[in-house]
Amino acid sequence: MTLSFSDTLADDPAFEAKVKEIFSTLESRPLPLGSFHRLMSLGGLNANLFVHYTSNWFRGFFQNREAREKSLADTHIHCALKVLERMGYLRGVVMKLGQTMAHCPEVVPQEWARVLSRLQWEAPPMHYSLVREQLVSELGDEPENIFADFDRKAFAAASLGQVHRARLKTGEEVAVKIQYPGIASTIQTDLRNIQTLSTPLRFTAGWRAVMGMYQDLREVMEQETDYVLEAARQTEAGELFKDHPHLRVAKVFPEFSTARILTSELLPGVHMDDFLAQGPPQEKRDHFGGLMFEAMLRLMYQKRWIYADANAGNYLLAEDGSLGLIDFGNVRPFSDDEWAYYRETDKAMVRGDFEGMVEAARKGLRPGMNSELNADQEDWFHRWTDWSTRPMCQEGVFDFGMAFWREGIELFAQSLRIRIVEAIPMVIHLTRAVMTGRALTARLESRFDAQACHRKILKDVGLAEA
Amino acid sequence: MRVTKKTKEATRKRILQEARKLFSKKGFDAATTRDLASAADIAAGTLFNYFPSKEAIVLALSRHALDQSQKNFQAMREECETLAETLFAHVSAGLRSLKPFRPYLYPALGWALSPALRGDAVPDAEAIRVDHLEVVEGVLQDYGILDVAGPVALHLYWTLFTGVVAFWAQDDSPHQEDSRALLDHSMAMFARELSTKGDL
Numbered sequence: 001m002t003l004s005f006s007d008t009l010a011d012d013p014a015f016e017a018k019v020k021e022i023f024s025t026l027e028s029r030p031l032p033l034g035s036f037h038r039l040m041s042l043g044g045l046n047a048n049l050f051v052h053y054t055s056n057w058f059r060g061f062f063q064n065r066e067a068r069e070k071s072l073a074d075t076h077i078h079c080a081l082k083v084l085e086r087m088g089y090l091r092g093v094v095m096k097l098g099q100t101m102a103h104c105p106e107v108v109p110q111e112w113a114r115v116l117s118r119l120q121w122e123a124p125p126m127h128y129s130l131v132r133e134q135l136v137s138e139l140g141d142e143p144e145n146i147f148a149d150f151d152r153k154a155f156a157a158a159s160l161g162q163v164h165r166a167r168l169k170t171g172e173e174v175a176v177k178i179q180y181p182g183i184a185s186t187i188q189t190d191l192r193n194i195q196t197l198s199t200p201l202r203f204t205a206g207w208r209a210v211m212g213m214y215q216d217l218r219e220v221m222e223q224e225t226d227y228v229l230e231a232a233r234q235t236e237a238g239e240l241f242k243d244h245p246h247l248r249v250a251k252v253f254p255e256f257s258t259a260r261i262l263t264s265e266l267l268p269g270v271h272m273d274d275f276l277a278q279g280p281p282q283e284k285r286d287h288f289g290g291l292m293f294e295a296m297l298r299l300m301y302q303k304r305w306i307y308a309d310a311n312a313g314n315y316l317l318a319e320d321g322s323l324g325l326i327d328f329g330n331v332r333p334f335s336d337d338e339w340a341y342y343r344e345t346d347k348a349m350v351r352g353d354f355e356g357m358v359e360a361a362r363k364g365l366r367p368g369m370n371s372e373l374n375a376d377q378e379d380w381f382h383r384w385t386d387w388s389t390r391p392m393c394q395e396g397v398f399d400f401g402m403a404f405w406r407e408g409i410e411l412f413a414q415s416l417r418i419r420i421v422e423a424i425p426m427v428i429h430l431t432r433a434v435m436t437g438r439a440l441t442a443r444l445e446s447r448f449d450a451q452a453c454h455r456k457i458l459k460d461v462g463l464a465e466a
Numbered sequence: 467m468r469v470t471k472k473t474k475e476a477t478r479k480r481i482l483q484e485a486r487k488l489f490s491k492k493g494f495d496a497a498t499t500r501d502l503a504s505a506a507d508i509a510a511g512t513l514f515n516y517f518p519s520k521e522a523i524v525l526a527l528s529r530h531a532l533d534q535s536q537k538n539f540q541a542m543r544e545e546c547e548t549l550a551e552t553l554f555a556h557v558s559a560g561l562r563s564l565k566p567f568r569p570y571l572y573p574a575l576g577w578a579l580s581p582a583l584r585g586d587a588v589p590d591a592e593a594i595r596v597d598h599l600e601v602v603e604g605v606l607q608d609y610g611i612l613d614v615a616g617p618v619a620l621h622l623y624w625t626l627f628t629g630v631v632a633f634w635a636q637d638d639s640p641h642q643e644d645s646r647a648l649l650d651h652s653m654a655m656f657a658r659e660l661s662t663k664g665d666l
Contacts (some may be wrong), residue, residue, distance in 0.1 A: 129546060129555040130650055136562070137641040152545070182647030185639070259640065 036284075045129070074304050125162055126180060128152045132177050143411040146256065150176070156313075160225060160329065165266065173266040174253060175326075177227070181260075184225040216425030220308070224329040227262040233305075233328040234264065240302055241325075246287075248316075248324045267324035271314030272443065284321075288445020289400055291323040293391075294438050294453050299331075301461045304339055306332040310428045311434040312443075338426040349389050350458065358385045364427035375419045384411050388434055393449035398450045405442030408435065471545055478516050480505040482530070485523045486566075494520065494570030524574035527567055527591040532594060535563035536601070549609045550650075550657035557627060557649055569628075572635040575628070599624065608644060611660055621662060626652040 015115040126134070131152075135143050143150040147166040161179040168174055223229055231252045238249035256263035256348055274290070292315065299305045309330035316324035334342065341363050348356030358381060373381065387408050391398045398404075412435065423431070458464040484505035488497045499520060503513040516666055539559035543664045546552040564571060606612040630652055634645035 093508065126650075127554070128550040129542065129551050129558060130646065133558050133646055134643075137643070137646075180647070181643035181650070182639075185644060185647075260643065302624070 027252035059377050083278075085152045110240070125154045126156055126178070129410065130181070131162075131164065131178055134181060134260065135176075137301045139256060147174075147176075157169070159377050161262075168253065168256070172253070174256070174263050175250065177262040179227065179260040185220075187221045187225060216428070220330060220332055220429075223331075226259055226331075227257060230329045231257050231262055233331050234262075235305065237299065237325065237328060240298065241295075246291055247298075248318075248322050250324065250326055251327075252435075253419060264326070267316050267318070267326060268320075269318035269322070269324050272312040272315065272317065272440065275317045276443065283342075285444045286446050287321060288315075288317050288323055289441040289444045290448035290453065292437060292440055293448065293450060295323065296433060297366070297454060298456050299464065301457050304334045306334070306426070306429045306433050308332045308433050308436075310433055310440060312440060315440075332426070332429040333369045334426065338424075341426075342430070345389075346458075346463075349392055350455070350464075352393065354386070357389060358382055361385050364423050364430075380411065380414055380418055384415070387411055388431075392454040393451065395451055396449060397447050399447045400438065401445040401447070402442050402449075405438055408438060476507060477506070477512075478526075481508070481513065481516055482523065482527055486527055489520065489524075489570050490566075494524070494573060501594065505609075521574040522588065522590065524567060524570060525588065525594070528564055528571065528574070529564040529590045529594050529597075532560050532597070533560040538562070539601070540570070543605075548657065549605070549611070550654045552605050552609075553602065553623075554650055554655040556605065556628060557653070558646075560598070561631070564631075565569070568635055572632070575632050575635060577663075595624065598627070606660075615660055619656075622659065623656055626656055 045170055054060065131154075132143060135146070136142075143166075148169045148171070149167040151165040155451060156163040156175075160183050161177045164176045166174050166176050231254060234249060235252050237252060241247040241249050250264035250267050253263040253265075292310070296307050299307050307330075309327070314325065314327040316326060318324065342361070342385050344360035344363070345357055348354075348360050362381065390402065390404075455464065481502065485497075485502050487506055488501055491497075492501070497520070499513055500510050502520070502523070503510040506513070517526065536559075539556050542555045543552060544556050569640060572584045602620065602623060603612055603615075606615050628646065630649045633648055634642055639645070
């Protein structure tokens with residue numbers, strides 16, 4: 001059956017019914033763990049999407065412009081629903097990819113972004129009996145003996161876990177993040193699949209770079225399954241922001257946390273979609289955009305961390321103006337060499353030395369690629385350096401709205417066309433952090449003085465140059 | 467001297483108690499039937515009047531533990547929302563009670579929990595199967611699908627169950643989390659199989 005959807009998906013009953021049906025089906029489908037099963041599932045999805053878009057292309061020959069546009073929009077939604085279903089089913093790395101796509105407006109068709117954004121908080125839940133077993137095996141007792149109250153229904157789900165509200169016997173309201181059993185194995189499986197699917201690239205010039213990225217992704221994803229590590233980072237970040245007037249990090253309760261359970265203080269606030277739905281004034285948009293930017297920079301300069309996964313689900317925007325950071329699973333620390341490289345670009349930026357910035361940034365390309373850039377790639381590299389550093393180079397209030405974001409997306413898309421994607425892994429994480437962070441400030445249509453923020457942080461950490 | 471039923475029962479209980487201690491202390495392989503008899507204060511030959519092998523002792527211990535787990539399951543059953551979840555809770559309660567025996571359960575499983583096992587060849591194994599499936603039938607009855615299920619479905623269920631237990635007995639993932647994923651998967655698959663048969 002071909003579904004037809006209205007232009008505004010939010011109120012479309014056919015769309016809502018279909019999303020509901022997908023999640024209801026997913027609830028009864030546990031996580032597939034086998035390597036072959038997961039590989040086939042991804043392969044089948046590609047074939048399915050190909051068929052849908054090809055049929056739409058053929059149909060277009062017999063339609064007028066208006067019908068063609070409607071048909072393409074329907075195909076986008078139809079395919080996005082397929083992707084939603086498959087990503088919700090496979091979870092792990094695959095769902096992570098879906099969440100990232102959903103928060104990058106214009107990287108994927110708008111219809112895709114809207115459908116995939118459902119992955120954020122409507123992922124299929126574990127049933128309570130499974131949650132109970134996870135808690136008993138990890139914390140050693142029944143939830144009712146550990147907590148004063150434990151909400152049987154999850155209030156949030158993400159790629160690796162789901163979160164339940166609870167109250168400790170000492171009275172604190174907490175969020176208990178529980179990891180899906182076996183998810184660590186599925187990540188290994190997904191990464192093996194990605195490696196298998198990348199095999200045709202073996203004979204291309206970019207193979208070494210692909211393998212470098214693969215190794216790095218593996219390390220980062222393995223770390224993300226380790227809630228002990230996440231709890232330690234969350235605690236460190238909490239220490240960093242403890243005196244900040246607006247940045248909040250949920251306090252970790254180590255006695256109720258393990259490698260698979262993370263119990264943190266329940267922070268107040270709403271996620272970005274709910275915040276935007278209230279039609280907030282520009283002042284508030286600027287305030288929260290500025291805080292997201294500041295948090296990312298402070299983590300970078302004061303902890304030497306790249307907060308690599310700045311997706312909307314990781315922030316809570318509170319009525320009192322505070323911004324809660326609630327997920328430290330995807331943090332990539334700089335090595336000393338990487339930090340030295342980053343600081344070289346940074347110093348040139350503060351000096352206002354654009355050519356110095358370009359030269360320093362070139363060191364982030366795959367070794368050897370520096371001297372091989374053709375004219376298009378050189379031109380692109382200059383424009384990318386300009387775009388990525390512009391907010392910190394421009395004096396006064398900077399407009400992070402959609403026009404700026406679109407420019408970045410066009411450059412990003414162009415980088416794929418002219419094949420200038422072979423960078424060292426740290427640059428990939430930094431680019432991801434910049435892109436996902438700017439996707440958020442674009443959605444907020446924020447305007448704030450990024451240069452002043454950057455310079456203040458440099459001064460705070462003693463890195464400001466005379 | 468005539469051994470009364472009561473004495474026999476007490477001896478059997480003592481053997482199980484001592485076996486549990488000895489298996490934990492020395493390990494299943496290292497504990498001999500002679501050690502077991504000595505610990506239970508009976509002659510070596512007498513032990514075989516009660517249990518034909520060490521594996522049979524493990525099964526008797528398991529049966530007792532599984533019987534105890536029923537109380538836990540009945541408490542959890544109330545809060546289950548779907549057939550798959552109820553079956554998951556049932557098996558989970560059993561696995562929890564079997565946990566103390568996990569290090570030496572595997573050797574007993576190969577033959578005792580085989581889906582091919584029938585009759586009174588190994589009475590405790592047969593009792594475990596009958597008791598377990600009786601509860602499963604009760605669950606299916608509650609969901610109004612016992613008629614849909616039939617003996618083939620129960621056989622399929624038992625195969626899944628024994629597979630999960632065998633996997634769990636050797637699962638070296640942290641806190642046997644892979645077994646929980648496998649159990650969840652298996653019970654959902656079984657519930658789906660019934661729902662497609664019965665169009666539920």
